[in-house]
Amino acid sequence: MNKWVRHFLVVLAAVAASATQLQAQATGEIRGFVIDNSVMAPLNDVTIEVAGQTVLSAQQGFFLVQNVPAGVHTLTANMLGYRPFTTDVTVTAGQTTDVEVRLAIAPLEMAPIVAVGYGELEAST
Numbered sequence: 001m002n003k004w005v006r007h008f009l010v011v012l013a014a015v016a017a018s019a020t021q022l023q024a025q026a027t028g029e030i031r032g033f034v035i036d037n038s039v040m041a042p043l044n045d046v047t048i049e050v051a052g053q054t055v056l057s058a059q060q061g062f063f064l065v066q067n068v069p070a071g072v073h074t075l076t077a078n079m080l081g082y083r084p085f086t087t088d089v090t091v092t093a094g095q096t097t098d099v100e101v102r103l104a105i106a107p108l109e110m111a112p113i114v115a116v117g118y119g120e121l122e123a124s125t
Helices: 002-025
Strands: 027-036 047-050 053-056 062-069 071-078 085-091 096-103
Touching: 027 047, 027 071, 027 085, 047 062, 053 062, 062 071, 071 096, 085 096
Parallel strands: 027 096
Antiparallel strands: 027 062, 047 053, 047 071, 071 085
C-alpha cells in the first residue's frame, strides 16, 4: 500500500510539473517603446496597462510586460498632458510582441476663474 501511495505522489508531481510548463508556455511578452507623436521623442514614466498588469515606460520610452496570456488584449497608455492611446495586441505563447506607442499632446483645459472682492482697506502712513 505504501508503495502505491509513493507511486501516486510521483505521478501527481509529474502532472503538476507538466501543467506548470504548459502554463509558462501559454504566455508571451509585450515589448515596446513610447514616443511623443509630434516631436518623435521618447517618453518615460508613461503608464502601460494590459491584461491586468501595469508597468511604466523606462528611460528612452522602453517597456516590457511579461507573462501575458496568449490571445488578443487591449493595451492602454496614459500620461498627463497626452491623449490616451489604446490598441489591440495579439500575444502568441512563447513569443515577444513588439508595439510602438505614439502619444499625441492633449491641450489642458481650465475653467475660467472669476474673482470677486468686497471690503475696505485703510492706507497706513
